[in-house]
Amino acid sequence: MQRTISIAKREFFAYFNSPIAYIVLTVFLLAVGILFFIMSGFFIVNEATMRGFFNAFHHPMFPVFPLFAAAVTMRLIAEEKRQGTFEILVTLPVRDVEIILGKYLAALMFLAAVLILTLGYPITVSLAADMDWGPILGGYMGLLLLGASYLAIGLLASSLTEHQVIAFFSAIVISFSFYYVSYSSAFLPASIASFVQYMSFTYHFNNLSRGVVDSRDVLFFLSIIVAALAGATLALKARKWR
Amino acid sequence: MVQSRETMIEVTDVTKFYGPIKAVDSLSFRLERGEVLGFLGPNGAGKTTTMKILTCYMPPTTGRATVKGKDVFRDALEVRSLIGYLPENAPLYHDMTAREYLRFIAEMRQIDTRDIVRRIKHVTRTCGLDGVLDRMIGTLSKGYRQRVGLAQAMIHDPEILILDEPTSGLDPNQIVEMRNLIKEIGKRKTVILSTHNLSEVQASATRVLIIHRGKIVTDASTDQIQKTRGRNRYEVVLAAEDGSREELRKALRGIDEVEKVDAIDVKEEDVWSFEILGKTDADLRRPIFKFAVDGGHTLLELKPEKASLESVFMELTRE
Incomplete structure (x- = not known):
């Protein structure tokens, strides 16, 4: 557990040691803002609703959230392998799962920091x-x-x-x-469609975001x-x- | 220093395949406490693979390797805490300062928070990192990075150090410094050091293991290797009374304990030069002199050459 936190700490600060984090952060906040205020017609609706705000994160034309998560996680393991630092890391007395959790925690903290910044909207x-x-x-x-799901997928891809x-x-x-799988459900027979819908991130x-917190989602x-x-x-x- | 006979590392019949390629072929050796093992071999001989197995990076395909009796596969976490490892090219996080990096490794090794500063101070002194601790690792020279790598491997004061080509890519001054450092460390620790630089082994190791194509071809102490494997070589220049060069060569070949005689071209007339290789390390100077006198030849030069580790290595690992 201590080692997981040490890794998370290192990774989290590593984000801010490279310009990529700042670029990703800025682009992401801008994109969400633009999508929210302009694309979702916030000013046309003329209503204090945040529906458009949450939709902005996964706008079908500009899916910024998956892009953001992929950019945040891509280097976590891949870069260690390429640089060879992986070899020192995995020959320390640390379990593989602790490494993954530490890296994931760092990405989660970065996500949390970004979400806190979006509270401005x-x-x-x-x-x-x-x-x-x-x-x-x-x-x-x-x-x-x-x-968090996108980040986990990104970490998997990086590994x-x-x-x-x-x-x-x-x-x-x-x-x-x-x-995008949810968009296919319209063309599928009902029995498969309900399964496909269940697998869709959009659906859950x-x-x-309607404010109904269901344990199934x-x-x-x-x-x-x-x-x-x-x-x-x-x-x-x-x-x-072997 | 008390040399207790305690087996630190035991490798038994270890074989490692990468797909269809056999990188290590039923390797067996044992390392006692306090030994400094020079692990020698051409590129691709299986040195790095063996080290990766010992550091629990990956298990062998078959066979068993233990560190202080602990299996590298089943008791991996315990083995890893006994070992300090510096992989080839010292791969470190370039976006951290040396101090931050050492602190990170110390935390990962679960060194007591109160001891971390003291340990960092200690390895800083041992590895000569004064003045660069607060610089980004990415901006350090190759030599300093290698030292940070060594400091990283020693931060938890391990009993065993495994160093994969610690001097590769360093300039001659840095190589000498690194060698002295390893020699110093070797007084207190069990060290495995891989290299394809032979003088390095002569400088810092007490024992040499030469591997070639995944197999051990020599396992001996540094002195021993030159004595037993080092057959003597002589360069002889004769002014011959009569006979052709070929006749003379055959005659030299007839001396006891002579394995091989090669003729070497000489510009002077009636002067012949030969290279004589002894079968063992027996001294051939007297027989050669006697041969010259008996045959009525004038011995112009007789130059014995002690076989270096280099020639032993080349002989053993020739394709």
Whole structure:
């Protein structure tokens, strides 16, 4: 546990040692702002609603959230493998799962920091009019779970390769399939459609951002996270296959 | 210093395959406390693979390796805490200062928080890192990075150090400094040191293990290796009374304990030069002199050459 925290601490500060973190952060906040205020027609609706805000995170045309998560996680393991630092890390007295959890924790802390920064948007809106904070709380919980799932997928992708670029794109491919799969349900027979819908990130996220916190949605995201992290741990263990 | 006979590392019949490629081929050796083992071999001989097995990076395909009786696969965490490891090229986090990095490794090794500062101070002194502790590792020279790598491996005061080519890529001055450092460390610790630089082994190791194509070809102490494997070589220049060069060569070949005689071209007339290789390390100076006198030849030069580790190595690992 102590070692997990040491790794998380190192990784978290490493984000701020490179310009990439600041670029990703700025682009992300700008994109969400633009998508929220302009693309979702916030000023046209003329209503103090944050529905458009939460949709901005996974706008079908500009899926900034999966892109953000892939950029944040791509180097976590891949870069260690490429630089060879991986060898020192895994020959320290540390379990593979502790390494994965430490890296994941760092990415989660970065996500949390970013989400805290986005609080500026709802606070700005609430200054203009009375607002229902219930859906916002649910929405943020949804964002945290959705983001955490994307990050877990990104970490898995990073653990499978030693090239950041490959990690980035494979994370995006996996994330997009969970994201866009809901659009296919219209063309599928009802029996499959309900399963496909259940596997869709959009479906569960929409439930949460409506302010309805259902344990089934929470459980769905948690299982995705656990599965992806287990996969990443397995990928580290692969070096031990005889 | 008390030399208790305690087996620190035992490798038994270890084989490692990378897919169809056999990197290490039923390797067995044992290392006692206090030994400094020079692990020698051409590139791709299996040195790094063996080290990766000993540091629990990966298990052997078959066979068993133990460190202080602990299996590298089953008791990996315990083994790792006994070992300090410096991989090839000292891969470190370039975005940290040396101090931050050492602190991170110390934390990972669960060194008591109160001891961390003291340990960092200690390895800083041992590895000569004064003045660069607060510089980014990425901005340090190769030599200093290698030292930070060594400091990292020693931060928990391990009983065993495994160093993979600690001097590769260093300039001659840095190589000498690193060697002295390893020699100093070797007085108190059990060290495995891989290299393809032979003088390095002569300088810092007490024992040499030469491997070639995954197999051990020599396992001996540094002195021993030159005595037993080091057959003597003589350069002889004769002014011959009569006979052709070939006849003379055959005659020299007839001397007891002579393995091989090669003729060397000489510009002077009626002067012949030969390179004579002895079968053992027996002294051939007298027989050669006697040969010259008996044959009525004039011995112009007789130059014995002690076989260096270099020639032993080349002979053993020739394709």
